[in-house]
Amino acid sequence: MRIFQSKKGLEEGPVVMARLPFWMFFGIVATILALVLFHIANLFVKGTAEIPRDLEDEVVLVSRFYNSHHCFAYEDEIGVVHSGVIDIEKFKQVNMGNCFPESDVKYAYYLSLLVPPEAGSEGPDQFFGPVNTFNWVEGFASKEITEDVFVIENGEKRAAKLNIKIKDVE
Amino acid sequence: MRQAYLSVNVLSNNQKYLYTLSTNKIMKKKSSLYILIGLITLFLVISVIIIFPLIARNLGGKFALKTAAARDIALTLDTIYAYSYDIELEYDFDLSDFVVEISENIVKIHEQKHVVVIGNSLEGSDPVPGKYNFVPVNDNPNFVLDKPKKLVFKKENDILTVIGIT
DSSP: OHHHHOHHHHHHHHHHHTSHHHHHHHHHHHHHHHHHHHHHHHHHHHHHHOOOTTIIIIIITTHHHHHOTTTTEEEOTTSOEEEEEEETTTOSGGGHHHHSOSOOOSEEEEEEEEEOOOTTOOOOOEEEEEEEOTTOOSSOOSEEEEEEEEEEETTEEEEEEEEEEEEEOO | OHHHHHHHHTSOHHHHHHHHHHHHHHHHHHHHHHHHHHHHHHHHHHHHHHHHHHHHHHHSHHHHHHHHHHHHHHHHHHHHHHOOSOEEEEEOOOOTTEEEEEETTEEEEEETTTOEEETTEEESOOSSOEEEEOOOSSOOOOEEEESOSEEEEEEETTEEEEEEEO
16 A cells, blocks of 8 residues: 555555544444444344244144143143143133243234034034233234144034234234 | 557647656655554454454353353243153253252342352342243242253242252
8 A cells, every 4th residue: 555655645545543533433333333343243143043933923822722631722621631622611811821821922813713613514613712811912913823633522522723824913 | 558658748848747747746745544444454464363353252152152051941941841740851051150049030140259059049130141031830939050061940830940950
């Protein structure tokens, strides 16, 4: 660079550095650079630790509702818990406290059961619920999924649809 | 520059003098600007060399590992609670640089240099622990695991136990 060859450059360098505008400009640029580096490092951390999309809310947390006997899964007389089978008698708001206690988890759930009439008979669909978690607030749900389950009602097992609305909570 | 010098030759002496003065001023301003840019670039390079390893050490590496491990363990606990039967699960990941705290429905991972484990409680805290929430079912787990090389989760008769193997 010319500044290293130029005698004037060597004389004027310290003069420029002694000026306030130089340090102000340097301070601003250095701050912006540090923030950019910080942001890049944060993105790295976020990428490394990111949970795959839909894994926590749609797979891990939802499965307890129809798999755990502390939630709504049917448990027979000999103590066998039937995964994917919902006991209609248990599908009540009062049972949600044990199933999904208060915590700072990021998701809220709203559940309802749709039971079509028995095969061969005519009649309206039966609707059970709704049952929601403690952190559910009325309003738009970011996701809605439907799980194919069975229900036990009066000792009879029938196919049903478990409709689950999911909302992100701050 | 050569063309400029040729044009200067046809000017009068006064005009030549004024032209030389103004080009010298421009050249002087340009060299100051180059010096300014050069110095700022030099300082920025030095700043990057100093700042980046600090950020990488603090925000990359161990912080990323703590965050990932906390989320992993929290999701593992959620999965175990969703399972109705007895289960034993080995979490074979070396966390011997950390202290794992599972309590109040949160998994927290502290760097072992920031905390002291006394029984089932902690003294001190990591300024930037990795942490993530989980939702127990009919349970309220409370465990502190000191520098575990491996974790063993065991749920028996709906009661969860977590053991850290050092």
